Each structure stands twice: as structure tokens, then as C-alpha cells.
Amino acid sequence: MSEQQKPAEAPQGEQKLSPAELKKRAKAEKQARRAAQKGEQGGPSQDNAPPNGEPKGQKPSGAPGPAQQKPKVEKQPQKGAHKPSEQDSKKQGTAQQTTMPVRNRRASQSGGGAPREQAKKQENKNVELFSHLYTQPRRQTIEGAPKDVHPSVLALGLQISSYEICGSTARCVAMLNAFKDAILEYNTPAGASLARHLTSHYLSPQIDYLKSCRPISESMGNAIRWLKKLIVEIDPNLPDHEAKNYVCDQIDRFIQERITVADQAIATSASSQIKNGSVVLTYAKSSIVEKTILQSHANGTQFRVIVLDSRPLFEGKNLATRLMHAGLQVEYFPFSGIARAMSDATLVLLGAHSMLSNGRLQSRIGTASIAMAAHRADVPVIVCCESVKFSGKVALDSIVINEVAPSEELLLPPSKTAPTPVKTDDDEEEVKLRGLQDWKEIPNLQILNLMYDVTPAEYIRMVICEYGSVPPSSVPVVHRLVNEGM
Amino acid sequence: MATSQPPTNDGPFNIVQTYQTLLHEDPDLTMPVAAIESLILGLSHTPSTTVSETLDLVSKLTLQLKRSIPNSISLSAGTDIFQQYLIANLQKPGPGGLSGDFENIRSHLVQNGRLFVERAKAARETIASFGRQFIRDGNTILTNGGSRVVGALLRSAAEEGNASGKGSIRFRVIYVVSTDDKDTESAENIAALRERDIPVATIPPTAIAYCLDQVTQCFVGAEGVVENGGIISRMGTYQMGMLAKAAGKPFYVVSESHKFVRLYPLGQQDLGIQQNVVDFQTAKGSEDADEGVADMDVETKVLANWRPEDAVDYTPPNLISGIITESGVLLPSAVSERLIEIWF
Secondary structure: OHHHHHHHHHHHHHHHHHHHHHHHHHHHHHHHHHHHHHOOOOOOOOOOOOOOOOOOOOHHHHOHHHHHHOOHHHHHHHHHHHOOOHHHHHHHHHHHHHHHHHHHHHHHHHOOHHHHHHHHHHOOOOOHHHHHHOOOOOOOOOOOOOOOOOHHHHHHHHHHHOOOOOOHHHHHHHHHHHHHHHHHOOOOOOOOOHHHHHHHHHHHHHHHHHHHHOOOOHHHHHHHHHHHHHHHOOOOOOOHHHHHHHHHHHHHHHHHHHHHHHHHHHHHHHHOOOOOOOEEEEEOOOHHHHHHHHHHHHOOOOOEEEEEEOOOOOHHHHHHHHHHHOOOEEEEEEHHHHHHHHHHOOEEEEOOOEEOOOOOEEEEOOHHHHHHHHHHOOOOEEEEOOHHHEOOOOOOOOOOOOOEOOHHHHOOOOOOOOOOOOOOOOOOOOOOOOHHHHOOOOOOOOOOOEOEEEEOHHHOOEEEEOOEEEOHHHHHHHHHHHHHOO | OOOOOHHHHOOOOOHHHHHHHHHHHOOOOOHHHHHHHHHHHHHHHOOOOOHHHHHHHHHHHHHHHHHHOOOOHHHHHHHHHHHHHHHHHHOOOOOOOHHHHHHHHHHHHHHHHHHHHHHHHHHHHHHHHHHHHHOOOOOEEEEEOOOHHHHHHHHHHHHOOOOOOOOOOOOEEEEEOOOOOOOHHHHHHHHHHHHOOOOEEEEOHHHHHHHHHHOOEEEEOOOEEOOOOOEEEEOOHHHHHHHHHHHOOOEEEEOOHHHEOOOOOOOHHHOOOOOOOOOOEEOOEEHHHHOOOOOHHHHHHHHHHOOHHHOEEEEOHHHOOEEEEOOEEEOHHHHHHHHHHHHO
16 A cells, blocks of 8 residues: 555655756756766767756666766866866865765666766865855965965965965964055045055955955954044045055054953963963964963973974974973873863863854864863863954854865875775776875765864853953953944 | 951951851842952052052952962952952043042042942842842742842742732742751751742752752852853852753753852862862872972961862853853853954
């Protein structure tokens, strides 16, 4: 009975779904076809979009046919043609995503070598859950940069994209200094006023260029917002050079007030939390945590430091080295040593990329695990964060707000001994797997390299900003007072 | 002891003595208010002509006061508020004629300070009127210590409903009293409640967990409400909070908002005061006698004044369901917002 009903219901359900689904599928396939044509293969018969609501049961047998026949040779030029322009391939990728489930099923059904080829060729290397985070690949050269980007900003962009300037505070300061250079060389065109023209026509391309090098941090965003407001409020009658000098002075003041002095205040207040005999645990590298530890050391407090660190950036090595040179007793643990390290710690000091308005902390990926381990061990977790990094955003997870770094950074450098080629079980074709270096060629493998994660507020005992120590629940209050009122 | 004019009877003004006299004379006075009052007396007694001189004097007196009291947390709430109030008020006048106006400012200050003291006392009644809404028919309330504001709240709940002093709300109270017979503060509250036909049971601190299933909610007082919304209160409050949390009973703190203090402890050892609670001993005597600390003199002096019944502990904010103050019922997280408003 039930068996009889099922087949009867299934097509009905299919038909119900079909208008929207088929439309989507047809669109996706059309895009894929267009892409294929671009790759100098016509293949008009490849996928007949079934507009007539063709029963699904037949379709799999019909569609993979041409796909199977598709010569393997054809794939190579296509790949070659598409790789350079990754945006194109991404477009293709999204197109495939929609059809992906069907194709996978087909491949498993038919079990042939060729369909798998097909899947591999068109596999999207972006993790779908995080697809909103993939931007265009980071700019590594100044090639093709807009002509009106100032040389200081150009240089800064490259430093940022290569992690030479990495921390969110450092990037913010460097950006403001570069903008200062740029503003000094700005001339208001005739018939325009500085207050109206500077931001939209001159600063915007600079900012866009920096964004193309690496997504900007919360502190940079806050600083840019402040700068734009400052420029808009300039009296239009002010002579050009005076206005420019005024802006530069204000930028200097901003750096001084919101970052330099703030850092000192935070370091002073946070270092008082380090007592004789403390064991301070920190993760990766934060300039403000470093300052705090050094200041506490300079005050003569006797304490130990544990630096936990992780791939791919190994920022903690830098911190451990500096602390060691300053004469501190430092232990350096890999991330896997978290449990061991936590059993010794009496205090966890963390830096921040940004403090979110629900009291959560966005920081280098791995921080949440540290905070969780500390919370379990009842070790107080203190976040040191300038108020310029406080954000009005709210995040419940690390998925919505994050930054995806190039996957290649996660790969280990190629080993000297070349691994032996592996023969796949299917003897249709010999696939040489040379380790993760060739991850783009390996089917069903995606590599995700996230930059940040979000630590729940209940793991954070205290947030130290330049206005004092506040619980994480007061972050929005401070943010309202200092970032939105400025 | 009972001299009512401390400034006049000895030459140099003695803030510590004034403070203690004030506390003794008026049992309704809380420590922060007494601190403020003695500072005001100090100000009116000692002539000062400039703003910085006044501020200097206040901070000197504050330090003197803090040094002499073993647990300065509660009174520092008062002195901090007063100092902030002074700074805000003394900076108000414009640049012109500051010196001429100064006497006015000072007298205004002294008067306003008195007003503040009056208001602080009145706050207790406001709190009681807020708090008694939490008490319903058939409730059983767990409380501890001799907190006057909790006493006022419970009395007010007992009287609610009619003017005869016998209330319409029928509730019961379980009072946690320490076993050593020094607990006279709570005796007063207990007697007052029993007089109003409220059944009161007294239990030792060891029996809290045992009676917790009969309890509907807990009310405790506080010496200080710290920045993250936690409280510093009589020893034993922390464990009561923990047990209440474990049993899922609401745990309310009743406190005037002048007890909000700019202190942010991370744990019990981080209160900034010396308490001789954990004292390891062997047959030879105390273990940490040889611990060399820089300012041993001050510490030993303060520790000598320290009595076990003065001991306090810190209850973290995650155990607290609400803080009942004269300006409303706050979540622990709202305390920091209040303090930010005052201090920024």
C-alpha cells in the first residue's frame, strides 16, 4: 500500500517543486554552458534544460550521457582558460553549486570514471557555508591598481596583504599615516570644495584599494568613519592648505588619543592584574598584551608567561622571542598543548580584533578554544582592547562575520622528498596526488583558512579598555559613548 | 564615644574618630554615607581656599580613613562618589571670579552633601517599596546577615495591606544566623518580623542546602556592589548564591545605589583587602608568619583590627538574579552602565 502510494506521490511532489527548482537549474546550467562555450567547446546538447517538467527519474540517465561523452581532453584547455580569472571560475562555481547534488548522485549511480572527472573539474573550492566571505583574491601586486592611489597607500596595501603589518591596531595606525601623506598631496579641483570632494573622490579609491589587499579591520572602519565625519564638517571656506593641515593634525591627535595613550592606559591597568607568582597565558600575539606583560615585568613583578601559538601565522613566536629577550620566563606551547598549559595558568590575557556589541570577542582563530578551556578551569580571562576596536555589530557565531585568508597559507611547505605517485583504484586514469600542494586537483577537498573566531561573552571575565575595566556586557555602552559620539 | 561634635573637642580633625562616632550614633547609617558625612564634616572644619586644596584635603582624609579600617570597600564607595561629585561641581564655575565664588561653592557643597545623606537614608524606604512586590502569598524567603535594607524590605512586606501593622501577605522567612552568638544584628530583624506575625526560622549556615527546597527566593544585602554587578557581602553570601543557583532559586541583592563601588575583583583573592580567613597552622603555629611583605606594619595593624565577623566574600554576577536599588530593579550588567555614567 505504502509502496504504491509512494511512486504516485513522488512525481507529484516533483511537479510541485519543479517550476522554481527547474528555473533555477536551467539558469545554472545555462551559465555553465556559457562558460563551457567560452572554453571553446560548444556542447549545446550537453544539458537540455527540461522546461517541460520531465520526470526526474529519467533525467539522470539522460543528462550524464553527454557529460560522460565529453572528452577528457576538452577539460584541460577549459581549466587553463579559467584559472587566471578567478572571478569567472567563481561564477562558474556558484553555478555548479546549485546543480551539485544532482551531479553527485549521478556520479555515484553510474560509477564511471568520467563523471567523477566531471565533478572534479568543476568542483568549487570555496566552502559553501562561508561563500559570503570569499572576496576577490587578495591583491599581491600593484598591477592594475587605480591610478589615483597614493604611493604610500600602495606600499601599505602590499605590506598588509603580505602580513608584514598584521595586527588590527598596527594596520589602523599605518592606514591613518598613509592617508595623511595622501591628503597632503591632495589638491581640490576647481569648482569643488574640499569637504565635499576629498572623501568621495580621493579617499574612497584609497580605501577601496586597501580593501582589495585585505578586508579592513574594525578599528580601521571606526577610524575611517571618524575621518569622513571630520572632513565633512570642515568649513568649506577654509583655504585648502589650512584644511589639509587641520585634517593631518586631527589624525595625529586621533592616533595619540585613541591608540597611543589608550595603549598606555590599558597596559597600566592590565599590568596591575598580574601579581607576584602569576602565570599569564596568552595566545598568538597582541601588541597590547605584549605591552602589558613588559610593563608588569618592568614594575618588578615576578611572574611566568605561557605563549600558546598555532598555524598558519605563528605570531606567538614573535611575542615569545621578544618577551624572552626582555628577560621574562617564557614557555611556548603549540595549540595542542592547551590543556597542559591551562592547568598551570592563573590568568589569561587576550588581545582583540574587535569587541562586538553583544559582549563577544572577535579575535585570532583559536581564541575561543582558549577562552573555553580557561572558563572550564576557572581561570579568569581578561581581554585588552582599545575602545576604537569596539564595534556596533553583533555576531552569534564565527560564520557571519569573518575573514577568509588564502587557503594556500595553510599548506605546509613542500617536503624535499617527493611522495610517490599514488594510483587510484579506478584504473581509468592514473591520478598523481602529490600531497596537499595539489589540493585544487584533489576531488572533494576544500581548504578553509579563517582568520577569526567569536568567543562567547560568558567566557570573558573582564574587558580592559582605556576607560577602565568593564564587563563584556558594557561594551555597547562604551561603544555608544566613544565611537558614535565622536 | 557619644560626643556629637567631634570637630570641636579635639584640635586637629580626626576623620577616623568622626567616622566611627557617626556610625555608632546612628544605627541606620550605612558605611558609605557615614564616610561621606565625615568627609563633609572634615571639609567644613578645615579651611581651604582653592579647588586643588580642597581636593587634596579630601583625598588625604580618604586615605587616612581607608588605612584605619580593615575593610574599606564599602566606605570607599562613598568616598569615591563624593570625590567625583566634588570634581564635577568644583569645575563647573567659569574661569572668571573662581576665587570669589569659592566660598559659595564650598558652602553649597556642604549643604548638598547633607541633602545627599538625607536622601541616602530615605532610599531604604524606596527600595522596600520596590522589593516587596517580589514577595507573594505563601512565599518562603531565605536571607542572612543583619542587612538593614533587607530588614526594611521584609518589614515593609509584612506591613503591606493594612495600617494596623499586620500585613495581608503571608510569607515565611528562613534566617541564616552564624552559630557563634555574636550575631546580634540579625536578632533585631528577626524580632521585628516575629512581632509582625511573620514566622521566622533560624538555621545555621550549614543547613542552607538542606532547607533550600522549601525556599522560593533569597534576599541578601551587600556591603558593596562591584563594577561587573557582583557583590561584596558578609561571609557566606557567596555559598548561599551558589546553592541558590544550583537549586534554581532566584537570588536578589538589595542595596542602595550609593554602594556601587569602582572595584572589579576577579575572584575572592582579588578584593584588595587583607582577611585572615584561611590561616594554615601546624603544631608550631601559623604557617605564613615568615612571609615578608613590604608594608608589613600597616598590614599587621589593620589585621589586628580585623574581626572574623567582619569577613566578606565576593559573589560573582552570574549568581545574581537582580539587584533591587532605589532607582529600580537592575540586572547585574546594568551596574557597570551606571558606573560608566557617573565616571565618564
